[in-house]
Amino acid sequence: MSTPEISIAIPTYNSAWSVGDTIRSVLAQDFTDFEVIVVDDGSTDDLDATLRAFQGESRLRLVRQANAGLAGARNRGLAEARAPLVAFLDADDIWHPAFLQRTRAALLEDRAAPFAYAYSFRIDRQNRLLSMPGWTVPPRHDFEGLLAVNSVGNGSASLFRRAAVEKAGGFDPGLRARGAQGAEDWKLCLQLAAVAQPVLVPEPLVGYRLLPESMSQSDPVRQLRAVRAVLADIAQIYPATPNWAFRNAQTTLIGWLLPAMLRKGEVALAARLLAESYLLNPFWFRSRDLRSLHWQKITTALRRTGPPIALTDLTDPDGRRPYSFLARSSASP
Numbered sequence: 095m096s097t098p099e100i101s102i103a104i105p106t107y108n109s110a111w112s113v114g115d116t117i118r119s120v121l122a123q124d125f126t127d128f129e130v131i132v133v134d135d136g137s138t139d140d141l142d143a144t145l146r147a148f149q150g151e152s153r154l155r156l157v158r159q160a161n162a163g164l165a166g167a168r169n170r171g172l173a174e175a176r177a178p179l180v181a182f183l184d185a186d187d188i189w190h191p192a193f194l195q196r197t198r199a200a201l202l203e204d205r206a207a208p209f210a211y212a213y214s215f216r217i218d219r220q221n222r223l224l225s226m227p228g229w230t231v232p233p234r235h236d237f238e239g240l241l242a243v244n245s246v247g248n249g250s251a252s253l254f255r256r257a258a259v260e261k262a263g264g265f266d267p268g269l270r271a272r273g274a275q276g277a278e279d280w281k282l283c284l285q286l287a288a289v290a291q292p293v294l295v296p297e298p299l300v301g302y303r304l305l306p307e308s309m310s311q312s313d314p315v316r317q318l319r320a321v322r323a324v325l326a327d328i329a330q331i332y333p334a335t336p337n338w339a340f341r342n343a344q345t346t347l348i349g350w351l352l353p354a355m356l357r358k359g360e361v362a363l364a365a366r367l368l369a370e371s372y373l374l375n376p377f378w379f380r381s382r383d384l385r386s387l388h389w390q391k392i393t394t395a396l397r398r399t400g401p402p403i404a405l406t407d408l409t410d411p412d413g414r415r416p417y418s419f420l421a422r423s424s425a426s427p
Contacts, residue, residue, distance in 0.1 A: 098153070100128040100179045100194060100253070103171020105164060109185035110139040112303070115221065115420055117148060119188035119301075122419040125195040130154040133171045136161030165265035165278040168249070172256070172264050180256045182279075187250040188217070188405075190299040191416050197253035200293045208258035208286040211235075211251045212299035221420050222402035224304060228393030232296045234383055237287040240280075241328065241335070242342035242383040246292075249279035251300045258286055266327075274323035276316060281324045288332055301405070314354035315363070321347045341375040342384055 102120055106113045113132070120130055130153055134141055148154055159170055168182045179198065183189065193212060200210035216224040233245040246252060262285045265278040286292065325340055348371040355364040378384045405417035 098127050098129045098177045100125070100181065100198065101131060101171075101175030101177035101256070102128055102181045102183055103131045103133060103168060103175065104183050104185055105133045105135055105167030105171060106137060106141065106185035107135040107161065107164075107167070108137050108139045110137070110141045110144045112186040112219075113141070114144045114147060116183060116185050116188055117154065118419045118422065119191075120183065121148075121151065121153075122191045123189065123194045124191050125198060128153060128194065129176060131171050131174045132156045133167045133174075134158040135163070135167040135170075163267065163270040163275055164249075165267045165270060165275065168278075169264045169267065172259060175256060178256055179253055180259060181250075181253045183250045184248070184303075186303040186305070187248070188221075188301040188303075188417075188420075189250075190297075190301075191419075192297075193299040194253065196295045196297060196299060200295050201253065201255065204293045206290045207255075207293040208290050209252045209254040209283070210293045210295055211246045211253070211283075212295040212297055214247050214251050214300040214302040215298045216304045217301045217405065218303070218402060219305060220402075221405045221417070223405055223408065224402055225394050227298055228390045229296065229386075230389065230393060231386065232294055233386055233390075235287075235294045236291045237284065237332075238335070238339045239383060240284055240287050240292075241339045242381070243346050243387045244280055244343075245294070246280070246283050248300070248302050250302065252283065252292075254286070258289070262286055262289075269320060269323055272323055273316070274320040276313075276320035277324045280321075281327065284324070284328055285331070314351045314358060315360065317354075318348075318351055318367075321351075338381070342378065342381050345371045345375045345378050345384060346387060 104113065104116060117130065134156060145156060157170065157174055171182060172180060197210040197212060201207055213227040215226045218224055233239060233243055235245055240246060262282060265282055269275050269278055325343060329335065329340060348367045352364050406415065406420050408417060410416055
């Protein structure tokens with residue numbers, strides 16, 4: 095068996111309802127020299143029924159383990175990977191068919207970059223577009239830039255050099271043990287960016303599913319704990335990091351969690367965090383990174399008009415409908 099160029103790990107825990115479309119998005123990639131490792135992290139739903147739709151696909155294999163959390167499942171995928179490039183695609187997210195091709199090309203061009211990442215757009219449970227990223231200029235994406243605005247955004251948006259991830263120790267399972275899981279991907283990206291700057295592919299190639307029951311939205315208090323744990327770890331690992339970068343990071347991430355906290359009725363906590371954010375960083379508007387992030391959010395909101403659009407109806411500039419593979423999912427388990 096020849097060694098593929100890219101290994102893709104898909105950790106799944108009770109995601110049989112969505113992982114079929116996730117796998118379809120991988121099989122629809124323009125770049126095809128890959129293997130797919132589905133890591134069943136102790137699921138109790140009928141994952142096997144979903145995977146029967148892919149019987150005979152030689153590039154796909156399933157590994158099972160007792161529940162170890164998202165970091166543990168991703169690390170299992172890393173251990174199983176055979177390729178020099180690895181990606182971790184969450185079981186409810188999807189990729190544009192050009193994702194692997196464009197991120198791989200970026201890594202071939204920048205041999206020092208530990209990973210390449212693309213912009214993400216938000217989708218709902220019904221595979222409808224909620225919003226496109228509103229970056230008018232590419233965000234800063236060196237170590238301090240990723241600390242300030244986390245433009246990577248989620249664990250499905252990157253293609254990594256496997257050696258770099260292994261050297262960094264993979265995803266930190268200790269955050270789960272500390273009751274602070276949920277930001278392991280951000281911590282890894284920061285550790286890698288501290289060594290060498292990643293490369294950004296400024297195209298919306300990652301569909302990030304925004305659901306009330308997702309990790310950050312269902313428990314924003316835990317997510318806040320995770321963010322603070324990562325900031326504390328980064329401050330300890332990289333003590334020379336300037337304080338303004340941590341202040342900007344807290345401003346960004348508190349703002350990101352506020353809507354979820356309000357939906358959960360955590361009004362007093364949200365008000366306290368908003369005050370805390372301002373007191374920590376009263377002159378945030380002097381930061382180019384934060385000004386850019388706020389303008390991105392405003393631009394995204396202005397673009398969000400009318401009802402959600404089905405991804406299958408989207409058309410690329412060349413006339414291709416990149417998400418046509420989703421139309422086949424209605425006939426699958």
